[in-house]
Structures are given as structure tokens and as C-alpha cells.
Amino acid sequence: MSNLREALRQRIERDGLSEERLAALEALQAQAERPVSAPTPTSAPTPTPTQHQPWRNRRWALAVLPLVLVLIAGLWWWQAPPGELSEASRLAQIADEVAGQHLHLKPLEVEAADLDQVRRYLNQLDFRPLASDAPALADLNLQGGRYCSIQGVPAAQLRLRPDASQGEASGEDVGVQTLYQARYDPERHGPLPDRDRGEAPVRLRARGLTVLLWVEGGVVFALVSDD
Amino acid sequence: MADGPFDRAMLNRLYRYCLALTKHEAAAYDLLQDGLERYLRSAPVDTRDPMALLRRILRNRFVDGLRNRGEQLLSEAVPLEPECLAIGFGSLEDIAITTQTLEQIWDRLGPFDRELLLLWAVEGRTAREVAELQGVPHGTVLARIHRLRRRLSAQAEQDADAIPARGNG
Structure with a gap:
């Protein structure tokens, strides 16, 4: 038995960032600092993009406010009752989230062409990342993976590239596709096509990207590509 | 020496805060990374208390996430x-x-x-x-x-x- 405050402190401070993650966050800060900390001596003292100009923001806010109010009223009128997201908006939300993550790809935490190796690294997930024979995944090679989350649920983010020959021919970053996998929760994700029942993935467009969504073996698959 | 407003000890404190909110390691790290990106993009250069501001950003983003998923904030x-x-x-x-x-x-x-x-x-x-x-x-x-x-x-x-x-x- 120990004092609650002390027990809580020990419980909470037991967790910490790994060396890789700390380094990644430091790199993020260093990147953002560069343009601010190294101005050219001859440059005019114009504000950097990170500098805050409250008066300008306020003027902007006032100008945009009526438009925002009209939009909110429109959405309010159009939307399903609160708490009951329609199936379509739930799918759109998932597609938007994974497309957003694809556009801001974060560094791989494990680089491996072998799914078993990636699985061994992603061992904190509450499901096992699966191999799938879905046609959309044919001719794609695994590059590695990292932890991420979809709709607040821990997920695996796997990076895939077309066959080496195609990748080299079309440039280094062209053709990269991201496959997200998370444990399927019908309440959270809503109904999705089930490949185990022969249903075809649903195809959505989000942020200019194509997203295929389906369920297989109790796992949600979301494949994002630039097509 | 830290490259930016947050040194390693601060990042770990903020991560634990995210972990208390999300309960999941991966979600906590994502929340911290997204919040930090937003902070670095938009925080005033003369912010007096970067920890407080980033903590507020993290909390708002977490609450927004709950609302977007249609979860009630009971x-x-x-x-x-x-x-x-x-x-x-x-x-x-x-x-x-x-x-x-x-x-x-x-x-x-x-x-x-x-x-x-x-x-x-x-x-x-x-x-x-x-x-x-x-x-x-x-x-x-x-x-x-x-x-x-x-x-x-x-x-x-x-x-x-x-x-x-x-x-x-």
C-alpha cells in the first residue's frame, strides 16, 4: 500500500517516449526553428510566418465570421441528429483521416519487407496486422510500418510501393501507398464491406486521394493511393 | 541543449499528459506530434508559457477528436x-x-x-x-x-x- 499521490506519480512517470520518438520530435522543432533563427543580415524586418499578428487575425476573423455562421447553420440543418453519425459521413470521416495521414507521412518506425518483422515491432496493438490477397494490394511491396491511430483506435500504418521496376521508373516517391489496419469495431467504424463474405471494398475520394475501405478477418483495412 | 521550445523532459511530460487523455501509446504520440506541429506553426514567438499553450492545444485537439467521432463528453x-x-x-x-x-x-x-x-x-x-x-x-x-x-x-x-x-x- 502506498499513498495515492505517490502511487499515481510512479504509475504515470513509468511511461515515457522512446529514444526514436524523442529524436523525431526534436527534429520537428529544429526544422521549424531554422527559418526563424537564421535571417539574412540584409533582409527586411518582415514578420516570419510563425510570428503572430493579433490585429490581422482579428480582422480576418471578423471578415470570415458571417460566412462561418452561415456554414454552421447550413450544416446544422443538413446534419443527422447529434450522436448519430450517418453511415456515409462516418466513412467519409475515416477516409479523410487516413488521407490526411497519407499526405503528411511520418517516418517509418520499422523498415522491413517482411510482414512478420513488422508484426514483431507493432506488438502493442490489440490485433495482429494481416496479410491480404485483395486485388488492390497485388504488386505492392511492403516497405515497413509504424504505429498510428484511426478514429482514436491504435492502428498499424504500413507503407507499400509498387514493384521495384515500376517504382524506379516513376521516381522515388511516386506510387507510395499507405495501408492502415485497425481492429474492427462496428460501433465506431460503422458497417463496412466484408471481404470474407465476398463483398468488394468501398471506394471513396478524400483530399484528392483514393481510399479503399473494407473489413477482413475482423480487421479494418484502409488503402490510400494517389490514383 | 534543446532545439526548440521543448526539451526532452518537457516532451516526456507532455507525452504523459497525452497518454492520460488517450490511454494508448500510439494515439498519445500522434496527438503530441500533431499538437506540436500546430504549436510550431501558429504559436506567437514571445509565448510566455509554451507548456501551458501546448497543453491547451493538445486538450482541444483531443476533445475535437472525441466530438468528431460523435462521442459524448459525459x-x-x-x-x-x-x-x-x-x-x-x-x-x-x-x-x-x-x-x-x-x-x-x-x-x-x-x-x-x-x-x-x-x-x-x-x-x-x-x-x-x-x-x-x-x-x-x-x-x-x-x-x-x-x-x-x-x-x-x-x-x-x-x-x-x-x-x-x-x-x-
Whole structure:
């Protein structure tokens, strides 16, 4: 038995960032600092993009406010009752989230062409990342993976590239596709096509990207590509 | 020397804060990374308290995420019972608890209760400061503390009863 405050402190401070993650966050800060900390001596003292100009923001806010109010009223009128997201908006939300993550790809935490190796690294997930024979995944090679989350649920983010020959021919970053996998929760994700029942993935467009969504073996698959 | 406003110790504190909200390592790291990106893009260069500002950004993004997923923020609104008015964090000080019990309770607590306990036990915040950070009335925080005290005390008493029983068995 120990004092609650002390027990809580020990419980909470037991967790910490790994060396890789700390380094990644430091790199993020260093990147953002560069343009601010190294101005050219001859440059005019114009504000950097990170500098805050409250008066300008306020003027902007006032100008945009009526438009925002009209939009909110429109959405309010159009939307399903609160708490009951329609199936379509739930799918759109998932597609938007994974497309957003694809556009801001974060560094791989494990680089491996072998799914078993990636699985061994992603061992904190509450499901096992699966191999799938879905046609959309044919001719794609695994590059590695990292932890991420979809709709607040821990997920695996796997990076895939077309066959080496195609990748080299079309440039280094062209053709990269991201496959997200998370444990399927019908309440959270809503109904999705089930490949185990022969249903075809649903195809959505989000942020200019194509997203295929389906369920297989109790796992949600979301494949994002630039097509 | 830190490259940016947050050194390693600060990043770890913020990560633990995210972990208290999300409960999942990956989600906590994503939340911290997204919040930090937003901070670096938009924070005024002369921010007086970067930790406080980033913590607020992290909390807002977490709450936005809950709302976007259509989840109700049940623990955001707690009715104030009259006896709560005399209760503060001091009422939690005398509770003794086993690691195992704390582990079980921690997993079942809501995000805002975990946040409250972290702010008190690790960050040393007062109930009024927690209310300010959570954007709720002071009374709501007192009510939450009262409810937590009841829950933790009941569990701690069960533990105390169980220890001699196990010893005798």
C-alpha cells in the first residue's frame, strides 16, 4: 500500500517516449526553428510566418465570421441528429483521416519487407496486422510500418510501393501507398464491406486521394493511393 | 541543449499528459506530434508559457477528436453536490492504495478523470488551476474530486480488508 499521490506519480512517470520518438520530435522543432533563427543580415524586418499578428487575425476573423455562421447553420440543418453519425459521413470521416495521414507521412518506425518483422515491432496493438490477397494490394511491396491511430483506435500504418521496376521508373516517391489496419469495431467504424463474405471494398475520394475501405478477418483495412 | 521550445523532459511530460487523455501509446504520440506541429506553426514567438499553450492545444485537439467521432463528453458535465464544496485535492491525500488496484482503476477512469489526477499528482496543480485548464467551473472539478475520492476510498477499503484475509489464508 502506498499513498495515492505517490502511487499515481510512479504509475504515470513509468511511461515515457522512446529514444526514436524523442529524436523525431526534436527534429520537428529544429526544422521549424531554422527559418526563424537564421535571417539574412540584409533582409527586411518582415514578420516570419510563425510570428503572430493579433490585429490581422482579428480582422480576418471578423471578415470570415458571417460566412462561418452561415456554414454552421447550413450544416446544422443538413446534419443527422447529434450522436448519430450517418453511415456515409462516418466513412467519409475515416477516409479523410487516413488521407490526411497519407499526405503528411511520418517516418517509418520499422523498415522491413517482411510482414512478420513488422508484426514483431507493432506488438502493442490489440490485433495482429494481416496479410491480404485483395486485388488492390497485388504488386505492392511492403516497405515497413509504424504505429498510428484511426478514429482514436491504435492502428498499424504500413507503407507499400509498387514493384521495384515500376517504382524506379516513376521516381522515388511516386506510387507510395499507405495501408492502415485497425481492429474492427462496428460501433465506431460503422458497417463496412466484408471481404470474407465476398463483398468488394468501398471506394471513396478524400483530399484528392483514393481510399479503399473494407473489413477482413475482423480487421479494418484502409488503402490510400494517389490514383 | 534543446532545439526548440521543448526539451526532452518537457516532451516526456507532455507525452504523459497525452497518454492520460488517450490511454494508448500510439494515439498519445500522434496527438503530441500533431499538437506540436500546430504549436510550431501558429504559436506567437514571445509565448510566455509554451507548456501551458501546448497543453491547451493538445486538450482541444483531443476533445475535437472525441466530438468528431460523435462521442459524448459525459465527464465534462458533472452535477455539483452540496458536500463537494468543502472538498479539494487535500481529500485525496490520505488515501492509501496498492499498485494493482490503482492499475485496475486507472484503466477504467475516463480521460478527464485521468487528466485531473495527473495534473494533481504529477504537475502539482490546484483544483482552481485544473478548472481553468479544463475550461469548466471550479465546482465541477470539486465534484469530480469528490466522486473520485468515493471510488478510490471504496476500492482501497476493499484492498485493506483483503490483505489480512489473504494473510490468514
